[in-house]
Amino acid sequence: MSEPHTYYRTCNLCEAMCGLEIKVEGQHILSIKGDKDDPFSQGHICPKATALEDIYHDPDRLKYPVRRTPSGWQRISWDEAFDEVVSNIQRIQGVHGRNAIGVYLGNPNVHNLGLILYNAPFIRSLKTKNRFSATSVDQLPSQYAAYLMFGHQLLFPVPDVDRTHYFLMLGANPLASNGSLMTAAGIENRLKALQKRGGKLVVIDPRRTETAVLANEHHFIHPGTDALFLLALIHTLRAEGLVKLGRLAEFTDGLETIEQVAADFAPEEVAGHTGIAADEIRRMARELAAAESGVVYGRIGVSTQKFGGLCQWLINVLNVLTGNMDAPGGAMFTRPAVDVVGLTTLTGQTGSVGRAHSRVRGLPAIGGEFPSAAMAEEILTPGEGQIRGMITVAGNPVLSTPNGAQLDQALAQLDFMVAIDIYINETTRHANIILPTTTGLETEHYDLVFHLLAVRNTAKYSPALFEPEEGMLHDWQVLGELRQRLEGGGSINRKTLPGKLEFQKRLPPHKLIDLALRFGPYGARPLTGTPTGHNLTLAKLKRAPHGIDLGPLEPILQERLLTSNRRIMLAPEPLVADLARLKETYPTRSGRSVTEPDELVLIGRRDLRTNNSWMHNAPRLVKGKERCTLLMHPADAAARQLAHGQVVAVASRVGQVTLPLEVTEAVMPGVVSMPHGWGHGREAIQLSVAQAHPGVSINDLTDECELDVLTGNAAFSGTAVIVTPL
Numbered sequence: 001m002s003e004p005h006t007y008y009r010t011c012n013l014c015e016a017m018c019g020l021e022i023k024v025e026g027q028h029i030l031s032i033k034g035d036k037d038d039p040f041s042q043g044h045i046c047p048k049a050t051a052l053e054d055i056y057h058d059p060d061r062l063k064y065p066v067r068r069t070p071s072g073w074q075r076i077s078w079d080e081a082f083d084e085v086v087s088n089i090q091r092i093q094g095v096h097g098r099n100a101i102g103v104y105l106g107n108p109n110v111h112n113l114g115l116i117l118y119n120a121p122f123i124r125s126l127k128t129k130n131r132f133s134a135t136s137v138d139q140l141p142s143q144y145a146a147y148l149m150f151g152h153q154l155l156f157p158v159p160d161v162d163r164t165h166y167f168l169m170l171g172a173n174p175l176a177s178n179g180s181l182m183t184a185a186g187i188e189n190r191l192k193a194l195q196k197r198g199g200k201l202v203v204i205d206p207r208r209t210e211t212a213v214l215a216n217e218h219h220f221i222h223p224g225t226d227a228l229f230l231l232a233l234i235h236t237l238r239a240e241g242l243v244k245l246g247r248l249a250e251f252t253d254g255l256e257t258i259e260q261v262a263a264d265f266a267p268e269e270v271a272g273h274t275g276i277a278a279d280e281i282r283r284m285a286r287e288l289a290a291a292e293s294g295v296v297y298g299r300i301g302v303s304t305q306k307f308g309g310l311c312q313w314l315i316n317v318l319n320v321l322t323g324n325m326d327a328p329g330g331a332m333f334t335r336p337a338v339d340v341v342g343l344t345t346l347t348g349q350t351g352s353v354g355r356a357h358s359r360v361r362g363l364p365a366i367g368g369e370f371p372s373a374a375m376a377e378e379i380l381t382p383g384e385g386q387i388r389g390m391i392t393v394a395g396n397p398v399l400s401t402p403n404g405a406q407l408d409q410a411l412a413q414l415d416f417m418v419a420i421d422i423y424i425n426e427t428t429r430h431a432n433i434i435l436p437t438t439t440g441l442e443t444e445h446y447d448l449v450f451h452l453l454a455v456r457n458t459a460k461y462s463p464a465l466f467e468p469e470e471g472m473l474h475d476w477q478v479l480g481e482l483r484q485r486l487e488g489g490g491s492i493n494r495k496t497l498p499g500k501l502e503f504q505k506r507l508p509p510h511k512l513i514d515l516a517l518r519f520g521p522y523g524a525r526p527l528t529g530t531p532t533g534h535n536l537t538l539a540k541l542k543r544a545p546h547g548i549d550l551g552p553l554e555p556i557l558q559e560r561l562l563t564s565n566r567r568i569m570l571a572p573e574p575l576v577a578d579l580a581r582l583k584e585t586y587p588t589r590s591g592r593s594v595t596e597p598d599e600l601v602l603i604g605r606r607d608l609r610t611n612n613s614w615m616h617n618a619p620r621l622v623k624g625k626e627r628c629t630l631l632m633h634p635a636d637a638a639a640r641q642l643a644h645g646q647v648v649a650v651a652s653r654v655g656q657v658t659l660p661l662e663v664t665e666a667v668m669p670g671v672v673s674m675p676h677g678w679g680h681g682r683e684a685i686q687l688s689v690a691q692a693h694p695g696v697s698i699n700d701l702t703d704e705c706e707l708d709v710l711t712g713n714a715a716f717s718g719t720a721v722i723v724t725p726l
C-alpha cells in the first residue's frame, strides 16, 4: 500500500490559476481542495476543480491511438499511428501542395505547457498557410489592438482589480467565467473588496448577469453597439476637458486624431442605437475621469461581435486618455517570471497583419492565422490550394466556431484527418486517426500564458500527480515525434527553421522552463534589466510548492513598448479607417433598428460548471436542471405567445435548433441568450455522460459570414434569429 501524499498544483482548466491541494493515495484521489497557502489564489476554487478527478478516471477518455474503420474504432500501435499520419500528410502535400493541409488549435493549447512549447515548431514543420485557432473566435481583437498600439500582440493590458476605484466592465461575466485576459483567482471577492473600499463596479451587458447583479450599476446595451458607447465616452472626456494623459503624454502619439474622430459621436448621437441614455453616458465618463484610479475592460461580448477590433482599441484609448494605462488601479502590464513577450520578440512572433489572404474569401491572416470562420469554405471549395487534410490539436471547432454544422459536413469529406485529443467528440469523430495524450493531473505544469495575464506577478511550478499509464504519451511527445518524422521525410528544408527554436526539439518542458526562469526577469542572469535577487530556477520553485509572490504590477509599459518609435500609437490607421464601417452600420441620429420586426438578436453566455465544449462528460458538472436554455424577455415571449418552459425552435440564416425557453427579465427586450459548448446529440461520439445531457449548439445558428471584417474575428454576438413555438 502506498502512503497518502499531498500535492500542490495550479488548476489549468480556466484562466484563474487557482492553487489546489490534492491528497492522493496510489491511483486514488482522496480530496481536491483550494490551497490556502497559494499566495495568488488564497484558497479559492470553483466546482470545476474537483472534476479533474472525473477527467482522470473518465472511462470514455482515450488512452491509446485509434484508427477509424467501417466497423468502428480500432486500437493501433503508436508506431503505426505516427507512420500513417506522417505518410498521409506527405502524400497530400506531395500531390496538392503544402497548403492542402490545414491545422486548427483549440483553447486547451494555452492551458497546457507541453502543447504551448511544442506547437510552434511542429506547425512550422507543416509549412502550411492554412493555420486556424480558437484565437479568431475569442481574443483576436485584443491582440490586434495590442499589436498596433503597443507593438506586440501579447502586450495585454490587465485590469488592476485589486487597486482600482472604478471598474467599467463591458461584455464580461467573471462571476461565471472566473475572469479572462484578467487572471484573478477568487474574482468575486476581489470585486467585493473594490466595493468595500468605496470603489464602483459598472457593468455594460445585454443581460443582467451574475456579475451585473453584484455591480453597483448595470446598463443594458444593444448587442454590437459598444463601439458607439465607447466613442461617446471619449467624446465627453474631450468636450468637458477631462482628458489627462499624465506621464503617458511623454510617449503617446495620435491624441489629436482621437479627439477629431470622437467629435462625431456625441452621446445624443449614439444613445438611440446603444439603448443607454446620453445623460448616463456623460455621467459615466465624468465618474471614470474623476476616480482616483479607474479601468475600462471588455471581454468576449465586445470581442466576438462585428466591431470587436474597434471596441478593444477604444477601451485602450479610454485607459490612456484618463491616465489609467500602465498606472496602479488602471490597466497594467505584467512582468512574468517567464518573459513570454520578450521570448516571442526574440523569435520574431510579435504579430503581423495581412501577410497572406485566405484563398476563398480573401480574408487577411492576422498573427499568421486565418479566421476560423473561413475553415469550412477552404475545405469545401474546390480548386488549387483547397484543404484536403486537417489536423486538430485540442480543439472542437464543430461546436465552437460559427456555422459549426457546415464545418461538420466539411470535415466529413476530407481526404485525411488526424486529431490530437483525449475524446471522440463532435469534431474528432471525423478523424482517421486520433492520437490521445495525457492530460490534467498526469502532466507537469507551469502557466506560461496566464502568468502573463495575471493581476499580480507570481510564479509556480506544478508537478504531475500520476505517471502516465503504460503506453501513454504527453502532448509534447506526440508533437515532437510528428515533427521529427515529418522533417526526416526530407520534404522540409531544415535550414529555414529559425535556429533559435532548434533546441526545443531536444528539451522536455521542465528544462525549457528552468532555462527561461534563469534568464527571465527574476533569474540570476536576466536577458534584460538587472537581477532582482530572486534568482529563480525550477529547483527554487519546486522548493516553494504553493508558489512564489513577486509583487504587485508596476508601471513598465515604456520599457516594454515595441512600436517602431517606442511610443503608444493611439490612432493606428486601420482602426481609424474602420470607423467608416461603424458609421455606415449605425447612421447618426437615425435610431434605426438593424433587425427586421420579427427578429431577435442572439447572444451567448457561460455557466460556472462548463468549460467550453469539453467538460460535459464530468457527472458532477452536468447534474441538476437543464442549462442549455434560451433566455427571452417576457415582452418578447408574450408577443410570440410563448411560455416559460416550452420548447421553441430558433432559426437563423444557417440553421435551426430546438431548446427549452426560460422567460426572464434578465435579458433586454429584443435579445435572446443561449450558452455555447453544448450539442452532444450528434451521432458516433463517445461521451456517455455528455450524450445524456446533450443540449444543442449555438454555433448551429451563428453565421460564418458575420465577422469583424477588420480582424477576422467571429461575430457570434448579435446573430439575427426567429423564435417560434415548436
Ligand SMILES: Nc1nc2c(c(=O)[nH]1)N[C@H]1C(S)=C(S)[C@@H](COP(=O)(O)OP(=O)(O)OC[C@H]3O[C@@H](n4cnc5c(=O)[nH]c(N)nc54)[C@H](O)[C@@H]3O)O[C@H]1N2
Pocket: 105, 106, 107, 108, 112, 134, 137, 138, 139, 300, 304, 393, 394, 395, 396, 397, 399, 400, 401, 420, 421, 422, 423, 425, 437, 438, 439, 440, 475, 604, 605, 611, 612, 613, 614, 676, 677, 698, 699, 702, 716
Ligand atoms: N457561440 C459561441 N461560440 C464560442 C464562444 C462563445 O462565447 N460563443 N467562445 C469561444 C471561445 S472564447 C473559445 S476559447 C472557443 C473554444 O473552442 P475549442 O478550443 O475549439 O473548443 P473546446 O471546447 O475548448 O475544445 C477543447 C478540445 O480539447 C480537448 N482537450 C482537452 N484537454 C486536452 C489536453 O490536455 N490535450 C489534448 N490534446 N486535448 C485536450 C477536448 O477533448 C476538446 O476536444 O470556443 C469559442 N466558441
Ligand SMILES: Nc1nc2c(c(=O)[nH]1)N[C@H]1C(S)=C(S)[C@@H](COP(=O)(O)OP(=O)(O)OC[C@H]3O[C@@H](n4cnc5c(=O)[nH]c(N)nc54)[C@H](O)[C@@H]3O)O[C@H]1N2
Pocket: 014, 015, 107, 138, 170, 171, 172, 173, 174, 176, 177, 178, 179, 180, 204, 205, 206, 207, 209, 221, 222, 223, 224, 225, 226, 299, 300, 301, 302, 305, 603, 604, 605, 606, 607, 608, 609, 610, 611, 612, 613, 677, 717, 718
Ligand atoms: N465556467 C466557465 N468559465 C470559462 C469558460 C467556460 O466555458 N465556462 N470559458 C473560458 C474562456 S475560453 C473564455 S474566453 C472566458 C470568457 O470570459 P467572459 O468574457 O467573462 O465570458 P462570458 O460569460 O461569455 O461573458 C461575455 C458577456 O458578454 C455579454 N455580451 C454578449 N454580447 C454583448 C455585446 O454586444 N455587448 C456587451 N457589452 N456585452 C455582450 C454576454 O451577455 C456575457 O455576459 O471564460 C473562460 N472561463
Ligand code: SF4
Pocket: 011, 012, 013, 014, 015, 016, 017, 018, 044, 045, 046, 047, 048, 049, 178, 185
Ligand atoms: S476557477 Fe478556474 S482555475 Fe479556479 S478551480 Fe475553477 S476552473 Fe480551476
Ligand SMILES: [Mo]
Pocket: 107, 138
Ligand atoms: Mo476563450
